[in-house]
Amino acid sequence: MSDNEDKALPIDRRIEADITRAIYDQRMPPGTRLSEERLGELYEVSRTVVRKALFQLSSRKLVEIRPNRGARVAQPSAAQAREVFAARATLEAAMLEESMTRLTPADIAALRDTLAHDHDTPTDEADAAESIAESGDFHRALARLHGNTVLQEFLDELIGQTSLIIALYRPRDAALCSHDAHDALLDAIEAGDAATARRAMRAHLMACLDALELDPPQPAALADMLGRAR
Amino acid sequence: MSDNEDKALPIDRRIEADITRAIYDQRMPPGTRLSEERLGELYEVSRTVVRKALFQLSSRKLVEIRPNRGARVAQPSAAQAREVFAARATLEAAMLEESMTRLTPADIAALRDTLAHDHDTPTDEADAAESIAESGDFHRALARLHGNTVLQEFLDELIGQTSLIIALYRPRDAALCSHDAHDALLDAIEAGDAATARRAMRAHLMACLDALELDPPQPAALADMLGRAR
């Protein structure tokens, strides 16, 4: 009875879900090799079904499959990172603006509850992973209020990719997409009109993007590290 | 030398592309069964690679795979149809509004050329299929001007699903997403500001949606067809 959590969903879906969760929770860093045979023996299943799961994951851009070279957890480039955030800004701003007419005070209260619940966690150390996951949840909850499941699912994909981007490009200490930022965003939503909310959302996402360290970490500074070479 | 068009792309990609094109061109109606064995012998390839292609297609929602029941060309429900059009309206309106600052007269001229090229075709009869494909091309071209490839690819998916929706729900004669409508849209873009263009795009897509016959074609009218039954 306490064997697997979801008993109904097929084994390949379970593998997919497990890897997805591991990526979201920052346990599987970008670049991690995903050997078909290894995964197969882990789940006691043939490579056939593992391959199926890996292909599904690659269609969501969470893993990258290079021909004859196997699958790895994807490593989005800086350019891709910028595009994902730009896409999120466009999409989430538009969705929020359209939601504004329908947004009830109860909706906003519910969102605040989610945030308050998160405030308990100290946000101190390496549980930044949890903070990132919760940030995603907030954006997902906001999108759900819009009501369009097609856009919801697409945003889900983008948020998933954002996990990888943050894992790759977040500076050592900086907390990203802080709860405070979400609080401020909610304030703007509550107080302002549609256009204001739209701008606030875009500003928030662009701030998150700016907090990243997308520029290469000194690729040519090698000489310096070797003393007074060259 | 004249064997296959694209020699470089792997066989599973080719199958995928062929089916995609067949759907776009309305040659493969929704609901068409896609037997793994049949496709395999058609392309002289094993079921393994056919399955791969079919799964890719299902992730783009062009085919529907039901466990142990095989794959069919997808049949989006009326509810899904509405959501896809709503998603397109939100997305394309937002993208267009953001493009407006960058849009040069040359861009608009290029778009008009595409439309003029299409005007040649009489739009008379069953080549409505071609008209539909060209309509998609117009929207794709417009999206390309925005510059974000992530949103571009997503819109591509939505346009693909739109092919299925039109195949399912377009009334007998009515031409959908007419060239005239696109001309008018371009006029609005050329003349107006960002907000105007946004509204024009939304109005255009909603007009397309309204032209569809989404309501069930008299599911309870069966009795009438059978004379004075009941």
Add this chain to the structure above:
DNA sequence: ACAAAGCAAATTGTATCCAATTATTATTGT
């Protein structure tokens, strides 16, 4: 003659096997 159960054919799901490619290690020559 009709309904229901059972049987047979076809189709999908999964495992295993072989071929092809890539990565790693060993070897050899300078």
Add this chain to the structure above:
DNA sequence: ACAATAATAATTGGATACAATTTGCTTTGT
């Protein structure tokens, strides 16, 4: 001792074989 090359091991791509499920048909009983 190092570089380049050759041999070997490991891993993925694809085909075949078998198991499980579904579908259509036949048969049987009332």
